[in-house]
Amino acid sequence: MRTSQIIxxxxxxxxxxxxxxxxxxxxxxxxxxxxxxxxxxxxxxxxTEVDRYRxxxxxWAAFSVVQSIAYFNFIAYMGQWIWPKIYSYIHVHQIxxxxxxxxxxxxxxxxxxxxxxxxxxxxxxxxxPIFEQYKILKNQQWPWQEDPVAWRELLYRSFKxxxxxxxxxxxxxxxxxxxxxxxxAEFSYSPEELPSVWTFVWQSYYWIVFEDVIFCISHRTLHRxxxxxxxxxxxxxxxxxxxxxxxxxxxxILGKRVHFFTFMVIACHRIIAATTEHSGYDLPIKLYEILPxxxxxxxxxxxxxxxxxxxxxxxxxxxxxxxGYNHQYFRHLDTVVYKDKGTKKLD
Numbered sequence: 001m002r003t004s005q006i007i008x009x010x011x012x013x014x015x016x017x018x019x020x021x022x023x024x025x026x027x028x029x030x031x032x033x034x035x036x037x038x039x040x041x042x043x044x045x046x047x048t049e050v051d052r053y054r055x056x057x058x059x060w061a062a063f064s065v066v067q068s069i070a071y072f073n074f075i076a077y078m079g080q081w082i083w084p085k086i087y088s089y090i091h092v093h094q095i096x097x098x099x100x101x102x103x104x105x106x107x108x109x110x111x112x113x114x115x116x117x118x119x120x121x122x123x124x125x126x127x128x129p130i131f132e133q134y135k136i137l138k139n140q141q142w143p144w145q146e147d148p149v150a151w152r153e154l155l156y157r158s159f160k161x162x163x164x165x166x167x168x169x170x171x172x173x174x175x176x177x178x179x180x181x182x183x184x185a186e187f188s189y190s191p192e193e194l195p196s197v198w199t200f201v202w203q204s205y206y207w208i209v210f211e212d213v214i215f216c217i218s219h220r221t222l223h224r225x226x227x228x229x230x231x232x233x234x235x236x237x238x239x240x241x242x243x244x245x246x247x248x249x250x251x252x253i254l255g256k257r258v259h260f261f262t263f264m265v266i267a268c269h270r271i272i273a274a275t276t277e278h279s280g281y282d283l284p285i286k287l288y289e290i291l292p293x294x295x296x297x298x299x300x301x302x303x304x305x306x307x308x309x310x311x312x313x314x315x316x317x318x319x320x321x322x323x324g325y326n327h328q329y330f331r332h333l334d335t336v337v338y339k340d341k342g343t344k345k346l347d
Contacts, residue, residue: 043330045321049293056284064290071287076197079261084191097185101260102174105267110166112268116275123281134281136301142280165239173244186252187260195262203258205291207250207266208315214246216319219312243274246314273315277301293318302329 053061090100123131124142132138144151177186195203218241247270251258269287276286277300288294293316303311310328313320320326 042321045293045317045330048317048330052294052296060284061290063285067285068288068290072197072201075200075265076195079194079259080191083194083259083261087189087191090189096183097189098178098181098183101185101187102171102178104264105174106171108264108268109170109271112271113166113275116272120275120279120281123279131281134283136280136282136298161235161239164236169236169239169244173240177248185260186255187258187263188256189260193259195259200262200265203254203262204266204269204288206254208288208291209318210250210253211246211270212313212315213319214249215242215315216313216323216325218242218246219314220323220325223309223312277314288315299329302332 056064089095090097140146143154178184222238222241247267251263251266273286276283277295280301282296282298282301286296289296295313295315295317299311299317300314310325311320312325317326320329
């Protein structure tokens with residue numbers, strides 16, 4: 001399951017100092033016409049996409065293409081190699097597919113969440129310049145350095161919420177799903193129906209875009225005054241609306257056309273991606289980054305840094321663009337990032 005990680009809590013403390021982005025947000029809080037907003041958003045969308053590829057460079061683009069081809073082929077090969085063994089084990093030991101789906105999904109969720117957070121914990125502890133150069137807020141200390149007492153209190157609340165989410169909410173939701181589906185597996189299990197490389201590619205991108213639409217809407221809902229509590233992260237309601245439902249709904253729509261192996265790979269990737277987005281780092285190489293209109297850690301970090309009424313999306317910027325939620329972010333690019341870098345406007 002995609003989850004609001006410990007990383008999100010320990011790097012986005014409520015009393016953390018605002019950076020230049022939130023200052024710009026305050027200075028440019030005046031409302032413009034819908035046409036002006038759309039022009040900013042449209043220009044910003046194009047400019048951000050062009051700048052993303054240009055800033056990364058040709059070497060990055062070539063590496064990302066090779067990485068993506070290797071990754072998708074590796075996943076297809078792994079499926080053909082390991083899934084028949086798992087499928088045989090299930091039937092030899094007469095394990096119902098819906099039971100295996102619950103237990104394996106739960107195990108993969110917790111183990112992937114643990115390993116991805118452990119990876120960033122090692123990065124934080126090492127403070128190595130190789131990694132620190134990719135820190136987003138370079139002029140600010142990490143929360144545990146700035147206020148160790150407040151951080152320990154937040155860490156305790158985070159562990160409490162995340163434990164409830166992963167040891168109560170997740171298994172309960174999986175059991176509820178099995179009950180509503182008459183204790184039948186939602187996805188395909190047959191080794192003969194394992195996805196080809198192309199099937200895995202289109203289903204992955206379909207999942208990324210569709211999940212982002214659902215997440216953007218639910219995230220916006222959670223920021224309504226009757227929902228939103230400043231500094232509140234990983235609440236069970238947020239976990240269900242913003243993490244579980246956006247991950248499961250795209251799969252339920254496709255049904256048996258999706259293999260359970262595909263669902264597990266996508267779920268693992270979403271957990272890792274969510275951890276990365278809340279890590280405070282903008283690492284140079286990430287899976288799927290070569291795909292068009294992908295967001296990055298800076299995009300989501302801007303939401304936490306002061307623009308709480310925008311940048312609600314997770315994986316791509318399209319949902320925010322269509323719904324008009326990233327105007328302030330594009331204004332920031334126009335008035336700060338591109339102004340300082342002297343990037344030519346796309347007027």
